[in-house]
Amino acid sequence: MSTDKVWTAGMLVIGDEILSGRTKDKNIAQVASWLQVQGIRLTEARVVSDNMDAIGEALNALRERYDYVFTTGGIGPTHDDITVDAVAKALGVPVVIHPEARAILEDYYKDKPGGLTEARLRMARVPEGAELIPNRMSAAPGIRHGKIHVMAGVPNITAQMLDALTGKLEGGAPLIAETVGCWVAESEVADALREVEKAHANCQIGSYPFFREGKTGANFVIRSTSRDDLESAVDTLCEALGELGFDFTPGGI
Amino acid sequence: MSTDKVWTAGMLVIGDEILSGRTKDKNIAQVASWLQVQGIRLTEARVVSDNMDAIGEALNALRERYDYVFTTGGIGPTHDDITVDAVAKALGVPVVIHPEARAILEDYYKDKPGGLTEARLRMARVPEGAELIPNRMSAAPGIRHGKIHVMAGVPNITAQMLDALTGKLEGGAPLIAETVGCWVAESEVADALREVEKAHANCQIGSYPFFREGKTGANFVIRSTSRDDLESAVDTLCEALGELGFDFTPGGI
Known part of the structure; x- marks a missing residue:
């Protein structure tokens, strides 16, 4: 691998709350700064709504073009959290329960009212073939599937996931x-x-x-x-x- | 025109400084909130670098899909301000000096050292067929060309340009x-x-x-x-x- 290779990344911010102006995105700047240190250049970012087709189309465009893709948002337990389904559909793989994610959630919710409900178990769903990106702040892990990294929308949790990835991605000379x-x-x-x-x-x-x-x-x-x-x-x-x-x-x- | 029509907009944020993480974008949230009040839904936003091809490709994708397109960034007097050239190229029209913009700049710089230099005159360049979007804060106007609205990157100036556009765009029922x-x-x-x-x-x-x-x-x-x-x-x-x-x-x- 030549040391002159420029490693590139595309970013996909997912969420109606960003496009309505209700929430100011902090993740583009956060991911961009982190990527600089990894020697990877953020080349493009897109913001799309909580819509299966919009997410899938943008994801496919970005993963064709760049060495890495990072998504933020839409991986919680509620009905509007559809990122995992959209990524799986775009990749053409089924959604499965990740056994390790289920174990993390079982442990996290074992003493909490209601325990591991069906809604909470949603956070163990991953596109088949994925690995987990741990975070120390909440039980719900991020997801890596090949070049795609699926992370939380809440910036403090995103930060934990980036921390877990630090030094683990191949990059070039930092800018x-x-x-x-x-x-x-x-x-x-x-x-x-x-x-x-x-x-x-x-x-x-x-x-x-x-x-x-x-x-x-x-x-x-x-x-x-x-x-x-x-x-x-x-x-x-x-x-x-x-x-x-x-x-x-x-x-x- | 049916009152049920949903009016849509795409946004293009232009600038290496956003993708490096150096500058936190404030314009997506600002434009999004403003569009809500106009009854226009921001459906997608993209961030690209100061690169002619990247700007042109994203602009063409957005203008094909949405009723309105808003760009921020890259309209100043320096060498990295290439938005006007990129928009003109994407539209297939030449870049011309807008007489009214020249007059505004001549007036603004008449008492300033150096006067209206060639670099400053860059800010009067528009894609042929464009109208100006005035701003009260600095001399450099924004640009409207059909559905495309080219605005400043500095959020306070963007705000002035949005103010000048308030109530002037056809929209639907606000969300x-x-x-x-x-x-x-x-x-x-x-x-x-x-x-x-x-x-x-x-x-x-x-x-x-x-x-x-x-x-x-x-x-x-x-x-x-x-x-x-x-x-x-x-x-x-x-x-x-x-x-x-x-x-x-x-x-x-």
Whole structure:
């Protein structure tokens, strides 16, 4: 396996509550940041409603394109939790009760009123052939099926599942980033940014304007998989900003 | 035009900074909430990087499927702002300078150092045939081209553009929602939720669990386009929760 391979991931956020605006998604940013550290690049994310066809179609599109797929949402015990069924249908496999998941749930609910009800047992259902992704926060596990990772929608639980996956996925060189902040309208340095990026083929520069304390500023984020290339691009950018007469702040504002 | 038509929208969030996890997207929730009030349902959202092909492909998929498309991000003056070019390419039209946008920018920059530079003039570029979406916060306007609405990535500016569009798009009956909160593990009421939803065809019920103050609870959100159906479903749900012996909180916890 070449070390230059860029490992890619697609993400699927599932839930009517995101598309209604009721709940602000936190999982795209959380999964994206985690993937950076694993050396895997989040290349696309999609948000779909709690609908079998919408989930299945998006999942199939993402798994065809990327090395990994991560889903969040829709794996609880209620009627609107249909992710497992939709994933199984998309993969063309039946839904089965995972014996280990059943054991975890039996243990978790043994002292709780009602015990392991049929609704709770729903959380042991997996697409046939799946492994579990444990989480320490609640009994319901996540699910891995080949390149697909099915995780919870509640961000704290998603975090537990990501923690369980840390270091276990093959990835490439992580993308590293440096930020340079400047009290400047980005339009004043647009040419300089373009030239610095052109001169450093292995680096990308993003420009993120803001309005703060009544003033206009921007953070310039330089990203690369190479520490040397990154530092060289940062140096060139700082030099260019200095020549234009702007004060800049390494690390960002 | 039937009043029963469900008006749909797709959303395209454009930007490497979202997919790297550096910036948490706030625009999906913002646009989603705004669309609810317009009687338009956000049905799908996609996040793609600052890449011509990725933007074009996602835009074409969304505009084929939905009545409206909203994009955020990538319309500033810097080299990584390629949304206008990507939209024009996807539509098969040239990029032109919009005379009104040029006039706005000329006025805005007339007293500023450098004046209307070439980089700043980039913000007057539109796909041929476009109209402007004004914003009061910065000079750079948003762009409407048929069903496509191209907006800023900075959430405060996006908000200004949405404000300018308020009441101007044809929509259907807005989806209204009521929330009932309950200190209960959602698995204990999964059957009741399913039955209430089944008995009220024009309503959807979402179940959103949380952990707070060391306890498990859930908010149940009932959505409908009909006030009567919504209230009937809320009554039935509250009755069912009461019969099961749970305290519930109208309005949510």
